[in-house]
Amino acid sequence: MRILILGGDGYLGWPTAMHLTAAGHDVAVVDNYLRRRICTEENVEPLFIVPDLHERAKIWKADSGYGIQVFIGDLMDWEFVERVFKEFDPEAILHYAEQPAAPYSMLNRQAAMLTLENNLKVTANVIFAVREFCPKAQIVKIGTMGEYGTPNIDIEEGWLEVEHKGRQQKFLYPRQAGSLYHTTKIMDTDLLWFYVRMWNLKVTDLMQGPVYGLTTYENESKENLYPFFNYDELFGTVINRFVVQAVVGYPLTVYGKGGQTRGYLNIKDTLQCVRLSLENPAPEGELRIFNQFVETFTVNELAEKVQKVGNQLGLKVTIKKIENPRLEAEEHYYNPAHTGLMDMGLEPHLLTDEVLAQMLETVIQYRDNINEEAIFRGVKWD
Amino acid sequence: MRILILGGDGYLGWPTAMHLTAAGHDVAVVDNYLRRRICTEENVEPLFIVPDLHERAKIWKADSGYGIQVFIGDLMDWEFVERVFKEFDPEAILHYAEQPAAPYSMLNRQAAMLTLENNLKVTANVIFAVREFCPKAQIVKIGTMGEYGTPNIDIEEGWLEVEHKGRQQKFLYPRQAGSLYHTTKIMDTDLLWFYVRMWNLKVTDLMQGPVYGLTTYENESKENLYPFFNYDELFGTVINRFVVQAVVGYPLTVYGKGGQTRGYLNIKDTLQCVRLSLENPAPEGELRIFNQFVETFTVNELAEKVQKVGNQLGLKVTIKKIENPRLEAEEHYYNPAHTGLMDMGLEPHLLTDEVLAQMLETVIQYRDNINEEAIFRGVKWD
Numbered sequence: 001m002r003i004l005i006l007g008g009d010g011y012l013g014w015p016t017a018m019h020l021t022a023a024g025h026d027v028a029v030v031d032n033y034l035r036r037r038i039c040t041e042e043n044v045e046p047l048f049i050v051p052d053l054h055e056r057a058k059i060w061k062a063d064s065g066y067g068i069q070v071f072i073g074d075l076m077d078w079e080f081v082e083r084v085f086k087e088f089d090p091e092a093i094l095h096y097a098e099q100p101a102a103p104y105s106m107l108n109r110q111a112a113m114l115t116l117e118n119n120l121k122v123t124a125n126v127i128f129a130v131r132e133f134c135p136k137a138q139i140v141k142i143g144t145m146g147e148y149g150t151p152n153i154d155i156e157e158g159w160l161e162v163e164h165k166g167r168q169q170k171f172l173y174p175r176q177a178g179s180l181y182h183t184t185k186i187m188d189t190d191l192l193w194f195y196v197r198m199w200n201l202k203v204t205d206l207m208q209g210p211v212y213g214l215t216t217y218e219n220e221s222k223e224n225l226y227p228f229f230n231y232d233e234l235f236g237t238v239i240n241r242f243v244v245q246a247v248v249g250y251p252l253t254v255y256g257k258g259g260q261t262r263g264y265l266n267i268k269d270t271l272q273c274v275r276l277s278l279e280n281p282a283p284e285g286e287l288r289i290f291n292q293f294v295e296t297f298t299v300n301e302l303a304e305k306v307q308k309v310g311n312q313l314g315l316k317v318t319i320k321k322i323e324n325p326r327l328e329a330e331e332h333y334y335n336p337a338h339t340g341l342m343d344m345g346l347e348p349h350l351l352t353d354e355v356l357a358q359m360l361e362t363v364i365q366y367r368d369n370i371n372e373e374a375i376f377r378g379v380k381w382d
Numbered sequence: 383m384r385i386l387i388l389g390g391d392g393y394l395g396w397p398t399a400m401h402l403t404a405a406g407h408d409v410a411v412v413d414n415y416l417r418r419r420i421c422t423e424e425n426v427e428p429l430f431i432v433p434d435l436h437e438r439a440k441i442w443k444a445d446s447g448y449g450i451q452v453f454i455g456d457l458m459d460w461e462f463v464e465r466v467f468k469e470f471d472p473e474a475i476l477h478y479a480e481q482p483a484a485p486y487s488m489l490n491r492q493a494a495m496l497t498l499e500n501n502l503k504v505t506a507n508v509i510f511a512v513r514e515f516c517p518k519a520q521i522v523k524i525g526t527m528g529e530y531g532t533p534n535i536d537i538e539e540g541w542l543e544v545e546h547k548g549r550q551q552k553f554l555y556p557r558q559a560g561s562l563y564h565t566t567k568i569m570d571t572d573l574l575w576f577y578v579r580m581w582n583l584k585v586t587d588l589m590q591g592p593v594y595g596l597t598t599y600e601n602e603s604k605e606n607l608y609p610f611f612n613y614d615e616l617f618g619t620v621i622n623r624f625v626v627q628a629v630v631g632y633p634l635t636v637y638g639k640g641g642q643t644r645g646y647l648n649i650k651d652t653l654q655c656v657r658l659s660l661e662n663p664a665p666e667g668e669l670r671i672f673n674q675f676v677e678t679f680t681v682n683e684l685a686e687k688v689q690k691v692g693n694q695l696g697l698k699v700t701i702k703k704i705e706n707p708r709l710e711a712e713e714h715y716y717n718p719a720h721t722g723l724m725d726m727g728l729e730p731h732l733l734t735d736e737v738l739a740q741m742l743e744t745v746i747q748y749r750d751n752i753n754e755e756a757i758f759r760g761v762k763w764d
């Protein structure tokens with residue numbers, strides 16, 4: 001299958017590109033290095049230097065024999081979109097090309113507007129490009145479990161059957177997110193759902209939980225093929241942050257009561273999920289939604305796990321509850337369904353002590369790279 | 383109250399500006415004449431020439447003694463937003479500043495992108511400006527009944543109590559709209575709801591049905607104070623279009639089966655609704671939602687009403703069912719609540735034969751201005 005990966009430079013984009021070529025697909029990646037630029041501007045560099053896409057494609061080709069086509073440009077620019085779609089003629093589009101960080105989206109007005117504009121315009125351009133250049137191609141889009149927020153009822157997979165005054169209607173599951181970033185993902189879903197109904201698109205929208213890890217099937221002990229790994233408050237996901245904090249002796253930053261529960265997954269499972277979705281496309285005219293995570297934890301549970309395994313490795317890991325810079329429920333009901341991807345064949349990797357130990361050992365090799373000032377700055381939601 | 387009206391040049395913006403000054407408020411209007419530019423580009427001019435805002439403010443001042451401050455510029459441009467908010471220091475912002483036409487938003491990619499970008503960025507800038515320059519000011523925003531679409535259960539006013547597996551949660555009423563324009567209004571609601579929760583804004587979001595009419599309390603028989611009145615397929619609302627079609631002998635264009643039901647209101651009632659909302663602000667931290675219409679009709683009922691009254695006036699009115707260019711349910715359940723504005727004191731004007739006769743008689747005076755080619759071009763949704 002010819003798969004065009006938008007956002008191919010990102011934490012998930014590059015590992016996915018390798019994984020899909022290894023699975024026998026033709027892959028092209030697109031990126032404008034927005035994430036790199038923002039990380040440089042905000043002084044939150046990743047844990048290790050990541051070669052650019054042309055360089056990584058060369059390394060991967062030498063390593064595996066698989067080629068990856070690279071397009072560098074801005075997907076908000078229609079002329080660029082047109083060139084990419086015409087040249088590559090994709091059968092599937094995997095859309096990761098969004099500003100991916102909740103705290104960054106709450107930093108200030110400019111960051112909020114960048115997030116809103118980038119995420120919405122790129123999603124719209126993807127829809128228009130499919131309509132114009134490859135109407136039979138499927139779209140697989142990375143949404144977020146954060147679209148649902150933390151409602152007091154079970155979270156179903158994308159849809160909700162409502163009974164009201166004796167009548168029934170199936171709706172998109174009502175969404176209310178906890179950051180502007182997450183809200184743009186709700187808007188993406190609104191937009192995709194509208195055009196699926198109008199134009200019979202084939203769309204899979206993956207409501208993904210926070211991802212952790214840095215080694216995948218394809219990059220094990222190949223440092224120059226590791227993903228862009230942030231450990232800072234702005235771009236780092238919580239398990240990745242805690243692992244780095246444990247290594248550098250920074251007290252694990254638990255926000256507020258720490259009862260915030262989310263659904264987590266190993267980066268290897270992200271790769272499986274998107275591959276399974278691509279290889280089993282949504283039918284025409286369907287917005288197919290899966291909840292993409294494998295197990296739920298509270299922040300306290302994550303901190304305790306990292307502390308335990310860290311201490312076993314001889315680190316002195318402490319936990320510090322700090323005032324929550326976010327506006328969010330710190331204790332809440334959380335019971336999200338997640339059977340769709342399992343039914344398609346996902347074989348979950350769980351957050352075992354062994355997995356955490358491997359992550360810690362990998363990060364220990366880069367201890368000298370860690371910039372403690374990047375770890376926490378307290379971007380406030382209000 | 384110092385009220386800043388964004389989109390003050392539009393069909394509703396200008397009549398509202400006059401109405402609010404007559405009610406004793408200090409009013410400034412902002413517009414970039416986007417509607418005028420698009421109408422010129424698409425060759426769908428209004429029924430009569432409308433003086434620009436500076437000119438209309440002068441006419442209204444001479445007529446009534448009330449002044450209206452005029453700002454011309456683009457609310458997507460933050461520097462302009464900043465200047466307007468600092469100079470006028472509003473206590474309330476009435477936000478009409480959106481590309482308002484569903485068919486235009488479905489015309490082509492450029493029109494869709496203009497709608498998406500303009501509507502979202504202006505709404506975001508309004509939120510950021512209130513936060514930065516006047517955090518105590520209230521926002522009154524014009525949404526649309528079209529955000530709800532046509533679900534098979536009763537439409538409540540903005541919110542829905544859901545019971546699911548023995549647990550309960552109050553959600554924003556799930557929305558699924560029938561055009562990109564309407565979808566951008568859903569996104570506006572998503573955005574407002576998010577920042578209301580984060581920043582304790584005071585917001586009223588008015589889910590308005592299609593408006594009809596051209597005379598208001600303030601402009602009766604004052605032609606040069608009439609609103610921008612479109613009768614074309616792109617920008618004209620259905621009753622206004624039917625009235626013009628009846629006058630010029632063009633068969634009333636009923637799309638498909640004509641069972642499409644919507645909630646309608648007279649432009650005089652729009653003025654009452656926004657004034658009542660402004661004079662009774664939402665409390666801090668509340669997204670208050672009202673369904674803004676006074677009676678529901680099918681398209682067939684509207685066509686028959688216009689035909690009957692038109693024929694009584696000696697016009698030869700015919701009705702023609704044409705293939706529906708839109709993708710929409712042509713027969714459906716529709717039972718929307720609308721008590722909130724009535725409870726606040728709205729005194730509805732109904733669509734009586736007399737009201738229709740007055741509209742027809744007014745439009746007859748402009749019969750020579752009607753461009754039959756503008757009436758229908760069949761912008762297709764798919």
